[in-house]
Amino acid sequence: MKIKKSLWLSLSLMLSLSRAEDDGFYMSVGYQIGEAVQQVKNTGALQNLADRYDNLSNLLNQYNYLNSLVNLASTPSAITSAIDNLSSSA
Numbered sequence: 001m002k003i004k005k006s007l008w009l010s011l012s013l014m015l016s017l018s019r020a021e022d023d024g025f026y027m028s029v030g031y032q033i034g035e036a037v038q039q040v041k042n043t044g045a046l047q048n049l050a051d052r053y054d055n056l057s058n059l060l061n062q063y064n065y066l067n068s069l070v071n072l073a074s075t076p077s078a079i080t081s082a083i084d085n086l087s088s089s090a
Helices: 002-073 076-089
Strands: none
Touching: 002 076
């Protein structure tokens, strides 16, 4: 009777450990799936941020180009040169 009891206890312990391992495996898989979903969400947000940064960079480049044209056109010699070029080509 004592042997059956110890055998029963060891079997139940072994089964409970294997069940805990299964639960741990499923929890681990669940965490990995959750992490993958979060990375996908973050990737979308990062792509949106990168697109906005590119748009801002393009706008700043256009502003700098227009600003340099305005600065060039504000000097009297540049205006005279532009008039001379237009007159010679007409």
